Amino acid sequence: MAGHILIVEDDENIAHMIAATLDIGGYTSEVSADGDLALSALASGSYDLVLLDIMLPKLDGFSVFERKGTNNTPVIFLTAMGDVPTKVKGLRMGAEDYIVKPFEAVELLARIEVVLRRTQNGNTPLSYQNITVEVDKHLVLRNSRPVTLTPKEFDLLAFFIRNVDIALTRERLLSAVWGYDFAGETRTVDTHVQQLRKKLDLHDSLVTIPRLGYRLESQRSDQSN
Amino acid sequence: MKLWQKIFLLTLVLVILVVNVTAYVLLLNNHQLAIEREQQSAATRHVYLVAELQNSITYEQVVERTFPLDDVKTLGVAREVLDLQRDDPTLGATLFIDGERVYSVNSQPIPQEALMLSEPEFSSRIVEEEGRTYLLVSSSIPLSERTYQLVTSFEITSTFDLFLADFDLVRVIGIVAGLVVAGILLVLVSTLLGPLRNLSATTRQIAGGDLEQRATVHGNDEVAEVALNLNTMADSIEHNVTELEKLAEARRVFIGNLAHEMKTPLTSILGFADLLRIKRVINDDERLEYANVIVNETKRLQSLSGKLMELLIMGSMELSTERVSVNALVSDLSMTMQPIMRSRSTELTCTALAHDEHIDVDVELVKSLLYNLIDNSIRVVQPSGTVCLTAAVEGETVVLAVCDDGPGIPSEQIPQLIEPFYMLDKARTRKHGGAGLGLALCAEIARAHHTELVITSTLGEGTTVQVGFKKAGDHG
Structure with a gap:
């Protein structure tokens, strides 16, 4: 199942690692290094999914989520904050999933797959x-x-x-x-x-x-x- | 039982007791006096009647010229005298000879025995019969050689009725007065104990966690004193709790930041390691790149844990102070830094003191402090920029300063600089393997030497960090 995914992550290494992981899952990706860049990328581009870090420079992940407005691109939060209240907040805002760092490559791919299948009504065999x-x-x-x-x-x-x-x-x-x-x-x-x-x-x-x-x-x- | 209930009940019982006992004593005393008055008047009338009898007998003896009169005549005269008393229904009189009743007028319902029990000599007593009370007076009278006994009875029921009526009245007044006193007491006690109740409520609120609550202090009685003390106690508790909360919050933030700083490299390490493991085809470039990231990120973790240990140890370590020459310290640092400066093509200008001074410090720690400051400055200046290390004397203090001509720091961010994990430029700091602990460590070293970092900065012109140490006393 192919797809174009926006990675919003300020740490260069992590962004690169996620891109490499997505690559072996057959996805293409773009990276935004902060909240403002993520918003402009969302406004201009078209993505099947957003992997959104919460602790970002300039504009944090929650604010990006709130400000993206009517853009219906599914979002998976990707963050080091593994506490339950933050998780609940993320999911209550309407995120599709919430992945706590650090994570294994296969886990990331599996979660992405579940979200994409759900949002794309993927009935393709x-x-x-x-x-x-x-x-x-x-x-x-x-x-x-x-x-x-x-x-x-x-x-x-x-x-x-x-x-x-x-x-x-x-x-x-x-x-x-x-x-x-x-x-x-x-x-x-x-x-x-x-x-x-x-x-x-x-x-x-x-x-x-x-x-x-x-x-x-x-x-x-x-x-x- | 509550205090107000105790005070209320005790006072009420006491008041009712005193009022009633006083009333009863007065009443009884009055009654006693009334009876005595009745007895006197009864005695007077009795004596008058006796005198009347004796006079009539003597008169009859003179008229009849007989001495003594016989029994029949004597009795006849006595009857006439006694019959005169019939008009007064309150007076009864009975005449006896040798315990035998011979005549009586207005005979009241007094049994024979009651009359007979009267003493033969002059005496008086009170008897009750059929709900009525009588005062009996009896005396022996010698009439014509015979001794008669006259018993007069006076009804004094009304005196006793009056007493009983007064008694009832006192009882009613007692109850009414008791109720009135109770009402007044309730108001009084609750007014007086009101502040105590407020105090108790305030204490409960404070105990319940509302630490900002304070008791209102009225006047200067004991309750007000307690309220003042309570407020003082609450002040100190609130102060301590606020301090503890601040500490806990700082610790929470520290741990949160630490977790974030650890998880970031861990995410890269785990991710790339996993990629190396699961990817089927991997070329040399990719393998090298992944492995490099893993190595670098591991080093970052290593440096983080090292800095953390230093920070931790600083909090509990004893300083090993020694006396050191300021100029020696400056030139020593200058030497150490030269290779690094050269590699960055940055210049380090060192200014020593004209007249050398000594300071008592932990040399290794102060060097580490200055090293960290210079290292920070090197990172922000442009290539071919300048970093300076200057020593100066201000009164009794030797001020060491590190300055640079870098971009400067926005003034609102200066206070946060020494907080652990605070980074002005995250990406840049991370690129150098920093974790945002350097200045926190410097501040900790300064604190251990009972001094502090003074950071001044102008945007576009540069930053200066100063730290002052007390001049050592006489040389040697």
């Missing part, structure tokens, strides 16, 4: 090579023929396809698909991955990364260095 996943209908087609998957296998496949070429740790997969962080149960992930490989013939493209987790690769690994 996910596809990977000869596999098509229609999330709403809970349907998986391989070479246009339906494949039967358990609900967890289905969610796992969708998460892999949404994060093609990104190495995903077992913990990340657990919390994304099973919804909890439970280190002792990472074997559950392994068995489900094996089922996916068998049912969809992904032995070569759904690779195991030693001591880390799994990655669904866009091309055969022998084509990359």
Whole structure:
């Protein structure tokens, strides 16, 4: 799912890091280094999403949010302030989500994905090579023929396809698909991955990364260095 | 029981007791006097009647020329005398011979026994019969060789009725007076204790956290004294609480800033490290760039924790002061700074004292202070700008100053400069790996030496930071 995202962040390194993360998620991005620049960027450009830092020079994130007026671009607050009142304030103002620094790249991508899917009424089916996943209908087609998957296998496949070429740790997969962080149960992930490989013939493209987790690769690994 | 209730009830009981006892004593005394009056008048009449009887008998003896008269005649004469008393219904008279009733007039409902119990000699007593009260007077009279006994009875019911009526009246007056006294007391007590109630309410409010409340002081009685003391106490509590709140707020801000300053590099480190880990294809340029950021940001964290430790230690450390020459200090710093100045192509002008002085300071800390100040100045001046370090004597004080010809600081921001994590230009400060703790540390060092930083600045012309140290006494 592609999109154009505005990053409002005063720390150069962090802005760069977010841009690099968005890049591997297939998004394009622009950076505004302070609140005033963010407002003028919002007024002139068109974005699918804004990642908005709260502690900004000149105009803080909350003020930017208030002053953007009728601009309906979804906003995710991105901040070091992890206290509950600030979070509640951000969400009550109408932000789509609230991410506390520091964060992992995959978490950022997952959150962005959720917001974009929600705001873009994204009913476009996910596809990977000869596999098509229609999330709403809970349907998986391989070479246009339906494949039967358990609900967890289905969610796992969708998460892999949404994060093609990104190495995903077992913990990340657990919390994304099973919804909890439970280190002792990472074997559950392994068995489900094996089922996916068998049912969809992904032995070569759904690779195991030693001591880390799994990655669904866009091309055969022998084509990359 | 509340104080006002105690005062009210005790006073009320006391007043009612005193009023009633006095009234009853007076009443009883009056009654006693009234009875005595009745007794006197009764005795007078009795004696008169006896005299009448004796006179009539003597007269009859003279008329009859018989001495003594026989019983029948004597009794006849006595009857005539006694019959004369019939007109007065309050007087009853009975005549006895040897305990035998021989004649009576206006016989009142007094039983025989009551009459008979009368003493033979002159005596009087009070008897009650059928709700009526009688005064009996009796005496023995010798008439014609025989001894008669005359008992007269006077009805004194009205005297007793009067007493009872007065008694009832006193009771009613007592109750009414009690109620009136109660009312007055209530008003009085509540008026007198009103300030105490207000005081109590104020105390409760203060205890409840409304520290700005103060008691109103009326007059100069004990309550007013308590109110004054309470206000003094509240003042000091409010002062202390405000100080504590300020401290807590400063600490909260400090921790908030610290968290922010730590999370910023952490975000970059975690983000880039994660990118290195999860990206499938990564070229050398990218890897180098990511790793560089991680290393630099880690250094920033390191410097932050170092500065934090210094700041923390400064708060509790004992100074190791020694006597040092001001000029030696200046030239020492000048030497240390030269390489840095050269690399920045900035000039450091040092002005020493014409006549050297000594100061008692912790040399390492003061050097660190001046170093920090010069370092700050170097960062703001243009390349080929000047930074100066000057020493001067002002009275008993040696003033060390660091000045620059940089852009200057807006005057409203000067007070905030020494606050931890305060940065004039965040981006620039961060680029140098600063965390906004340098001036806070300098201020802390100055404070430990019982002096302070004096910052003066003009926009467009430059900034001067001065710190004064007391001149040491005689050399050596």
